[in-house]
Amino acid sequence: MKTLDNSIHGLILDMDGVLYTDSSPIGDLPAIFGRIEDRGMKAVMATNNSTRSVEMHLDRFAKYGVKLEPWQVVTSADAVAELLKNTLPAGSPIFAIGEPGLMETLSQAKFVLLSVEEAEKGKAVVFGIDRKISFEKMVEATLLVRSGVPFYATNPDITFPTPRGQIPGNGAWYSVIESATNVKPIIAGKPYPYIMELALQRLGMNKDEVVVVGDRIETDILGGQTIGCKTALVLSGISTEAQGKAWQPKITYIAKDLTALVSD
Numbered sequence: 001m002k003t004l005d006n007s008i009h010g011l012i013l014d015m016d017g018v019l020y021t022d023s024s025p026i027g028d029l030p031a032i033f034g035r036i037e038d039r040g041m042k043a044v045m046a047t048n049n050s051t052r053s054v055e056m057h058l059d060r061f062a063k064y065g066v067k068l069e070p071w072q073v074v075t076s077a078d079a080v081a082e083l084l085k086n087t088l089p090a091g092s093p094i095f096a097i098g099e100p101g102l103m104e105t106l107s108q109a110k111f112v113l114l115s116v117e118e119a120e121k122g123k124a125v126v127f128g129i130d131r132k133i134s135f136e137k138m139v140e141a142t143l144l145v146r147s148g149v150p151f152y153a154t155n156p157d158i159t160f161p162t163p164r165g166q167i168p169g170n171g172a173w174y175s176v177i178e179s180a181t182n183v184k185p186i187i188a189g190k191p192y193p194y195i196m197e198l199a200l201q202r203l204g205m206n207k208d209e210v211v212v213v214g215d216r217i218e219t220d221i222l223g224g225q226t227i228g229c230k231t232a233l234v235l236s237g238i239s240t241e242a243q244g245k246a247w248q249p250k251i252t253y254i255a256k257d258l259t260a261l262v263s264d
């Protein structure tokens, strides 16, 4: 199995299925990050999950014995905040549906978050997964999008993995608004390029020296290929080796797991 060559200086790593599963790390994470550093490489984590803030992710890695810096974690909430900053001035009121990870990120980006009662003042609708979703929130988002306000979503994942199986993900929830308005959202997360470009910016590298690593071909690998990076499929998560070998354009590296990918 081919491993990384010396032209690679940066890694954009997916988290779930690459670094950990629901409750436990995949492999010896301190050793993996030590190995990445020894090889002179830098790593940025990029996740479609918008429920946790960057601080919450850093705490989780600290528990696994890995100390990361805030710049090393990019979420779909960060990517959607960047997209909004390109079109709306600071202080703009927005109606966002989501969990603390998304809400904190949007507040830090200087947007004013509206309650359901004030939603009609919104200059944009942002949709992230919300385990406290309500009929009222769906109504307000629908009315705003129907009135022509721009519609953004953190990530398109139709399902969300839990120990009991796959449950409805953000893509399934916002599809209700799509059906009711006939408007598709602008999506920040993988496989769309915004989150990947943000991760690349954080590395400060050219795309030809960076490998995008993930366990899900249609999000991670496709996202990496969309921005022109090399890609690596690890078999510690969702996609299989057969699916990896059949994928076009060809995936640069296929490895059992991240430990195998970064070893010699």
Ligand SMILES: [Mg+2]
Pocket (backbone or CB within 6 Å): 014, 015, 016, 017, 018, 214, 215, 216, 237
């Ligand atoms: Mg994954």
